[in-house]
Amino acid sequence: MKTEAASNEAIRKELGKRLQSERLNQNITQAALAKKAGISRRTLVGAERGEPFTIDTMLSILRALDRLAQIDLFLPEPEISPVQLSKLKGKKRQRAGGKFTYPKPRNIPWVWNEE
Numbered sequence: 001m002k003t004e005a006a007s008n009e010a011i012r013k014e015l016g017k018r019l020q021s022e023r024l025n026q027n028i029t030q031a032a033l034a035k036k037a038g039i040s041r042r043t044l045v046g047a048e049r050g051e052p053f054t055i056d057t058m059l060s061i062l063r064a065l066d067r068l069a070q071i072d073l074f075l076p077e078p079e080i081s082p083v084q085l086s087k088l089k090g091k092k093r094q095r096a097g098g099k100f101t102y103p104k105p106r107n108i109p110w111v112w113n114e115e
Contacts (some may be wrong), residue, residue: 012052
């Protein structure tokens with residue numbers, strides 16, 4: 001799936017299909033997985049259909065499927081480059097630095113409101 005151009009809804013539906021495929025590959029019913037995950041069957045059905053669900057629901061389902069380690073593939077721990085580490089002098093970065101830019105002046109002549 002080309003996720004860069006996909007909408008949130010399309011990505012959710014794809015995640016739902018993948019969750020459903022994993023559940024079926026493990027030969028687990030929706031009711032059994034929902035009970036193991038500690039969620040309602042309706043919540044699981046909605047997640048598999050691609051309806052909006054919380055990150056807690058996703059984590060519960062992945063844990064119940066013994067696939068929680070897949071999170072590391074999804075979003076690996078970021079590494080700091082040696083150059084950036086030397087700039088930070090061993091400290092961990094706390095904030096992103098952004099430069100403030102002043103709004104460009106509009107070139108609209110000012111006139112009195114004469115009615």
